[in-house]
Amino acid sequence: MLVDDSVVIRGMISRWLGSEPDIVVAAALRTGREAVNQLERINPDIAVLDIEMPELDGISALPLLLAKKRNLIVIMASTLTRRNAEVSFKALSLGASDYIPKPESTREASAAEIFRHDLVRKIRHLGAKVRRASHPTAAPSLAPASGPMRETVARAPVASPPVVRRSFSTQNPRVLLIGSSTGGPQALMSVVAEIGPVIDRFPVLITQHMPPTFTTILAEHLARSSHRPAREAVDGEAVKAGHIYLAPGGRHMRVARHGTEAVIALDDGPPVNFCKPAVDPLFASAVEVWQGSILAVILTGMGSDGMRGGKDIVAAGGSVIAQDEATSVVWGMPGAAVHAGICSAVLPLNQIAPKLVRLFSGDRS
Numbered sequence: 126m127l128v129d130d131s132v133v134i135r136g137m138i139s140r141w142l143g144s145e146p147d148i149v150v151a152a153a154l155r156t157g158r159e160a161v162n163q164l165e166r167i168n169p170d171i172a173v174l175d176i177e178m179p180e181l182d183g184i185s186a187l188p189l190l191l192a193k194k195r196n197l198i199v200i201m202a203s204t205l206t207r208r209n210a211e212v213s214f215k216a217l218s219l220g221a222s223d224y225i226p227k228p229e230s231t232r233e234a235s236a237a238e239i240f241r242h243d244l245v246r247k248i249r250h251l252g253a254k255v256r257r258a259s260h261p262t263a264a265p266s267l268a269p270a271s272g273p274m275r276e277t278v279a280r281a282p283v284a285s286p287p288v289v290r291r292s293f294s295t296q297n298p299r300v301l302l303i304g305s306s307t308g309g310p311q312a313l314m315s316v317v318a319e320i321g322p323v324i325d326r327f328p329v330l331i332t333q334h335m336p337p338t339f340t341t342i343l344a345e346h347l348a349r350s351s352h353r354p355a356r357e358a359v360d361g362e363a364v365k366a367g368h369i370y371l372a373p374g375g376r377h378m379r380v381a382r383h384g385t386e387a388v389i390a391l392d393d394g395p396p397v398n399f400c401k402p403a404v405d406p407l408f409a410s411a412v413e414v415w416q417g418s419i420l421a422v423i424l425t426g427m428g429s430d431g432m433r434g435g436k437d438i439v440a441a442g443g444s445v446i447a448q449d450e451a452t453s454v455v456w457g458m459p460g461a462a463v464h465a466g467i468c469s470a471v472l473p474l475n476q477i478a479p480k481l482v483r484l485f486s487g488d489r490s
Contacts, residue, residue: 126169127153128160128186129202130178134227138173141241148248155179157186164193170255171248174221176203176212184212184219191220198222198251200244204229210342214310222454223247223307226336246399250307250427250455293469293489294444298420300364300387301327301481302411304404304434306334306426308454310343312474313424317351317369319478323485324353328387329369330378330411332404334426337374344371360391372402379410387414398430404458408434417442420484422477425453429461439467444484446470446477 127142127150129135135153142148152167154160158181160172172190176183183201190197201216201224203209213224225244228236301323305313313333323329333343340357347369348355355369358378364370364387372378377392390410397403404423408431411419419438423431425448435445445467447459452474463471472480483490 126151126160126164126167126172128155128157128172128178128183129153129175130155131175134175137237138244141245142248145245148245148252157181157183157189161186161189161193164190164197168194169197171198171200171252173200173202173225173244173248176201176209176216184216187216187219187221196255198255200225200247200251202227205336205338207338207342210339213339214342214346217311222251224339226339242399246427247307250457254455290471291439291444291467291469293484294417294420294442295489296417296442297487298443298485299327299418300411300415300420301329301485302408302419302421302438303329303331303424304333304408304421304426304431304458305331305424306400306428306430306455306458308425309333310335310346312448313343314346314350315474316422316424316478316481317347317353317355320481321351321353323481324351324369325367327366327485328364330358330364330372330380330407331369332372332378332402332407334400334402334430335374340371340374344369347371358389358391360389362389363387364389372407375401377402377406379406380414381410382414398428400428400430404431405434409437412437412441412443415443419443420481421445422447422481423459423462424448424474424477425455426458427455428457431458432461432465432467435462435467436465444469446472446480448477449473 127135127138139150139153142150151169156178174183199221201213201221203213205226228240344356357373358370379390379392380387381390397405421435421438447462447468449471450456453459462468
């Protein structure tokens, strides 16, 4: 269900999604009020909800929609302004599953194509959760994110291959790295709120798939949640204990050795794993600085970003923890790490922070 007051946007997105073989546009509506009134009749799996609309805006319509259909997946759509970024964060706290920044002008072909790619990808990945809930014995799709997701219902439950759990490193970690994507902002704020003793003694570096402006707001939220300094990283600054460094939107964050100090090295190179910033550059570069004294966490998110860098960390002697499937909005990134056999623990979100505190205190169990 598309909800946007712009007839141009409604028509454009309807054409895009209508050309996808596995997506059906059930309705294209002009206001949040129409969406609330017609929700039960339309009964969509996913709603793409604009923020700024007449009669009833997106942030006001969101709780009304979720009250009528608790398992409705809502993707908030907005132009890339500070106000809309703030509203998008509020929407996530109210139950929206994800957000997507709309291009300021749909006449710019490259911006429109990126928006199309990202929207279809988000709908596919979030829709996979609906399919699994509807068909719990369905075999997992192996289609790539860029291609159609074909549903295959098995006649009997499919046995999952055994997952290898590694022992935690015997080396004391000297840095905490975190990677996340879809569902990440809320997960990050939950984790940093409970790891004050870790932040006080060790640096924390985070890559969240997110555009500019949004990362500025996220850093402010992380500072409030943790009661510790948190901000977008600055190229060349020293990495110090007591601080949270967030990769700025649109740039990869790496680390490098400068004399005896670890420093931030921002990178304006091409996307990695379709993302910029991406998790793999941070993880891989950290090995050059801290070798095996690294503890990395991969939280909820689409795709497999972080898995290759996690392999580098484990090969150097470090450890990786993944969020479990049940508490992930999308179990793409953590699932890829789990199935690669690089994780020492796979934990529900509420158990990750206590585990980090114990590990950084010397408990290796």
